[in-house]
Amino acid sequence: MGLDNTILVIGGTGTVGSRVAARLRAAGRDVRAVSRHTVPRFDWADPGTWAAALDGVPTMFVLLPDQTAMPEGFLPAALRAGVRRVVLHSDRGLEVMGLDHLQRAEQEVRDSGAEWTIVRPDWFHQDFETFFRQPVIDGRLCVPVGDARQGFIDADDIAAVEVAALTGDDLLGELVELTGPRALSFGAAVAEIAAATGREITFDGTAGGYREAMRADGLPDEVIEMLIGGFGRLAARGDTKPTGTVERILNRPGRDFSDYVADAVARDVWNPAG
Template identity: 60%
Template sequence: MTTPLTDTVLVLGGTGTTGSRVVAGLRAAGVPARAAGRRTEPPFDWTDPGTWDAVLDGVGRMYLLLPDDVDLPAGFLERAAAAGVHRVVLHSDRAVDLMDVTRLQEAERAVRASGLGWTVIRPDWFAQNFETFFRDAVLEGELALPVGDARQGFVDAQDIADVAVRALTTDDHVGEVLELTGPQALSFAEAADVVGAAAGRTVRFDGTPEAYRAAMGAAGLPLEVVEELVTRFGAVAAAGDTTPTGTVERVLGRPARSLARYAQEAAARGVWA
């Protein structure tokens, strides 16, 4: 069953890696989409309830992506429902329980209890992390992350966005938690080789806590923050290899994009030039 596409869809986080792709996908499908963030017009600020009503006005559905280290504010979902929102797709994380990401666990509980039609999307590691968080490491040829040699399900942000668009514009996935991976599980060392080959660079990976502590210490991250991250990433290492879920393929009816394809396209865009 298809939801009427006359509703305006609010995309919170609509200028970021995934949100911008959600906005583009909705508009390409002829669906009215409103990107919202601090620099949009009207502006939206999670910490300022005075900015909420203007972006919620006339909205029927909502893609909800919280910034890092921001909790879902009490009363926001109630305000959205009062404004006419009836569907919410929450962008969470596949490691939400494994890494004990409290703010996202609480957001998932709130969405389920909201009375709105809901879908939770839980992506694995973004392929695009290699052009954002890990870009400097790629350029320097040294990437450290304390996850050992456990294989991960690197997923392309375009696939995440396409799944989100499907969840926002159909009734097919209401009440579902969609765990998204790419088509193949790769260790970070293998992923670094894939990215390095596309970028024409050698990228060495070190999955030990010691190397991560040294890298983060050199970057000026406080010791207590580093140790918390070592503990959380350690849970990923201890969990072992990921098994690709096939959810992207099931939802979209096409193959998921591989990390190699992403890396080749990113290199062609000059990401690591």
């Protein structure tokens, strides 16, 4: 395929981005997945790396690193290079959690003049093998959201929706909110992992438990309190109602959390010796 068919995947080595790139390649699409460690190298903080990544690509997937804003001038540079479609990976909790950088990025994409789709997923199933893996292994996970049920969704389903947005026209101009097929609390999710692994794992949904755990990890108090405030607003929002969007777009059921846990156990994800 020629360069004019290449799809740029920024953030193509992480949990979702790697799956987006793999699905595109499996579909026969030419993919340029870039990061600070690829060739060409792409670094949000170094505008000198942007041109090589953007050269000759009409379609672009963007997943910003945690707490990283869209740099001023990046989207205009992308359009000048020939990008005509942008799919932005955002976050379903951005307003509640105060993720201002993502709110700004969403608005910049809408205002860019390119075709766009914004995808807002809920918590990932795979968060339990990345951010939460060590607490699960240690036998105690603390997230100050109480017993509010969340819309945990599998990263493969997120990637499948984002590939549909990159390669088809049905989702143009849409803000797509994604949840899994079943809402469940963190406590219930941890209980499923405990039952599947045969290990004792507890969940603490209180601010006090989270504060204690984060202080032990060396997080500054001001950051801890900011996070507790965001999680408190998330808890106050109440139970998530599954959106059914995965099922509508992909014409199949989304992956249930229990299926994810069974697969993760088979992969030995929570083996303390791993």
